[in-house]
Amino acid sequence: MTERSARxxxxxxxxxxxxxxxxxxxALNAVDLLLEAAVEGPPSAAPPATPEIGQCWIVAAGASGAWTGHEDRIAGWTAGGWRFLEPQPGTRVWDKAAGVWLYWNGSQWSDGSLPAAALVIxxxxVVGFRQPAVPSPSGGTTIDTEARAAVSSSLLH
Incomplete structure (x- = not known):
């Protein structure tokens, strides 16, 4: 029996x-596929016809061929054939085709969004939690309908 690492x-x-x-x-093959992981595109159900060593994909639902039964895993092509790695919550991969990060939340892959509490540059x-909505302008002694309409149209509702 082979003992395996926890994650x-x-x-x-x-x-x-x-x-x-x-x-x-x-173990080195698995680390090589996971370290700074990148996939060729969005999740796919069918393995490519001519993969190159080191290329990876996310196996989509309804997988066929050599990928059958490996849904949601990272499939990497190595000199020894396909290797399937089960993502852990927090696993990120770079989608080369779309130019976005995909994120495994423990039950599904994201569509390119990453959870964050804030964006710091x-x-x-520069971006944080959403603040309360700004109310529409009202009151005052002088009514300027054009100004109020402009302000109201720029408020997010």
């Missing part, structure tokens, strides 16, 4: 184990 089930070497290089290389928060 990504990488094979661990055991004392007195024969062919340690096989287990070590299998050069140490300055």
């Amino acid at each position: 990504f089930a990488l094979p661990l070497l055991q004392p007195g184990q024969a062919q340690k290089e096989v287990f070590h290389n299998e 050069a140490g300055r928060q």
